[in-house]
Amino acid sequence: MRPLKIVVLIKQVPDTRNVGPDAMKPDGTVNRGKLDTVFNPDDLHALELALNLKDRIPGTEVTVMTMGPRRAADIIRDSLYRGADNGIMISDKRFGGADTLATSYTLVRAIQKLPSYDIIMGGRQAIDGDTAQVGPQCAEKLGVPQVTYVEEIISITNDEVIAKRRLSKGVETVSSPLPCLMTVHGASPACRSKEAKRVMQYKYARTNSEIRKNDEFVKALHSKRPYLTIPEWGVEDIDADVTKIGLSGSPTKVKSVESIVLTANEAKVLSDSDLDIENMIKELIDHHIIG
Amino acid sequence: MKSVFVYCEVENHKVAEISQELLSTGKKLATKLGAPLEAMVFGSQLGGIEGQISQYGVDKIFVADDKRLEPYRTLPHSAIATDVLKQEEPQIVLFGATSVGRDLAPRLASALNCGLTADTTILDIGDHFVKKEKKEYKDLLYAIRPAFGGSIMANIINWDQHPQMATVREGVMKKEIFDENYKSEIVEVDVNSIVSDEDFVVKIIERHIEESDVNLKEAPIIVAGGYGVGSRENFEHLEELADLLGGEVGGSRAAVDAGFIDHNRQIGQTGTTVRPKLYIAAGISGAIQHTAGMQDASMIISINSDPEAPINSLADFVIQGDLGVVIPKMIKFYKANAK
Secondary structure (H helix, E strand, O other): OOOOEEEEEEOEEEOOOOOOHHHEOOOOOEOHHHOOEEEOHHHHHHHHHHHHHHHHOOOOEEEEEEEOOHHHHHHHHHHHHHOOOEEEEEOOHHHOOOOHHHHHHHHHHHHOOOOOOOEEEEEOOOOOOOOOOHHHHHHHHHOOOEEEEEEEEEEEOOOEEEEEEEEOOEEEEEEEEOOEEEEEOOOOOOOOOOOHHHHHHHOOOEEHHHHHHOOHHHHHHHHHOHHHEEOEEOOOOOOOOHHHOOHHHOOOEEEEEEEOOOOOOOOEEEOOOHHHHHHHHHHHHHOOOOO | OOOEEEEEOEEOOEEOHHHHHHHHHHHHHHHHHOOOEEEEEEEOOOOOOHHHHHHHOOOEEEEEEOHHHOOOOHHHHHHHHHHHHHHHOOOEEEEEOOOOHHHHHHHHHHHHOOOEEEEEOEEEEEEEEEOOOOEEEEEEEEEEEEEOOOOEEEEEEOOOOOOEEEEEOOOOOOOOOOOOOOOOEEEEOOHHHOOOHHHHOOEEEEEEEOOOOOOOOOOOEEEEEOHHHOOHHHHHHHHHHHHHHOOEEEEOHHHHHOOOOOHHHEEOOOOEOOOOOEEEEEOOOOOHHHHOOOOOOOEEEEEEOOOOOHHHHOOOEEEEOOHHHHHHHHHHHHHHHOO
8 A cells, every 4th residue: 555645624713612601791692702722623533534544554644734823823733743744834814704615715725735645634514613615615626526424434545445424314335536535523533642752842843923933942943853844825825816715705704693692690490381381482492592 | 587496305215304394495585586496306216206396386396317316426416416507597505404415515616616604594585785895785695504603693695606505404494385286397407418437436335324313412402301201101202392393312321221212312421422502301300420411512401390400400491390291381382483
């Protein structure tokens, strides 16, 4: 088996799964600034699947790629600690406000800068939008088959991969030629932990814009150990058409947002009377909890 | 007038529930716009399938019948749908937010270079004024969906790159027959003129689809019963409520041990950990071993005759009463008030 080139698309997201009391404003709406950012959970599963292939096939190279603000370099370092070989940061103010179509265009422009790839992987969906759209949109733009909701890679040869997919009502095993794009389901194995040795090795890994802000020690270290420098690509580096990126490249726009008021107060105690139960059902319907 | 289009999922000659829900909603949108409703259905041995679709008030049905089109695979379905949509140029296209719809719709949106909103729960028609252009766009699709972990509802629009596409969550829209005798124009799609061998490079080796597959982790709503439910028969009422709300039934360890419900539906430390949007705990006292598996639910309703049940401290609503009274009332009032 020849070594593979794998690209894992990763995203830093607000931790919408842990909306604690301090993340709520007095009016009961979410205060985004108070939410921690995390490595999107499904993307960690994708990274594990890629690292597992690296374990199985010597010489395989795993590159993580993220589009986001500069602080998203944290998840690139996290990936290096867990076993990724390289990371690429795609960051430029003009990429901001992108919907899934503009995001997939941008990622694909960056992927096409790479000399070659066999598998593009990503989490099934990100917890901030839950759209699950960027993967298939990238696959279409790259002109490669997509295998969504992957739970396990059963076997892989030089030109074909066999994978198990987790569907909403069952499972399916499919074969796909390489190269292809896979989105990885959260039912796949959890990602391995950071390795102490790799943390030591990569703790000074920085993007160019981070290096500029660091002291002379870090600058000197980077000129001595170039592998610590995380490439950072902007609009010109990936030859992107500015009409297809960011807000202007996004057909979908948010017209309005209505906050759902979260109830952090005491439980409402109800009787089993018709009135109490009907009022509760109406409230649940009005708040889009049911119906 | 540009049409409203629905992609219908079909398996074993049956149009999926979600697709029937979409056809009903699509008809309402089409009526508001004064536009025709169109549908596409791709599969194998589809003779007579229009009988299940026309009645929702569908004006035109595109049928692609070929043994290679079932079960669903991304590339051939995407090739045919792209061809049909380029030819018909609809204004709106709807898909189910299912394993199939969420795989197909984004691929199509990329191919057609148009906008797509995922997982919508409300669809409507309205206008939007674009300040930059000083122009009012009429009759746009309002694709409304929960976002940010369910803490906001966002209204997503798209005024300049049509069609406007959306996937719609299962079980949210109501299925309504428009006219049993409605006549549709049937267009048979010439599959071979559209697909090539390249579209069949992904092969399905094995497939297990179980209608009854338990998927507690993904369920947005869970109705869970404890020992207090009393019997396997009483659990059927919980199942009825769960089905109605588009959720799943679960049980505490005590209920599983008592044989009221199957082991694969157990919630808690030794069962499945769940984080649904709504968790209804019926006759569950709330031992730590159970609450550890459900305390992250966004909203919790506890129904218990014991006002001191520990689970009540986690709940948003506590209903003090007998399950035999409360559950049927919830079913009744949901049916009466659901939109």
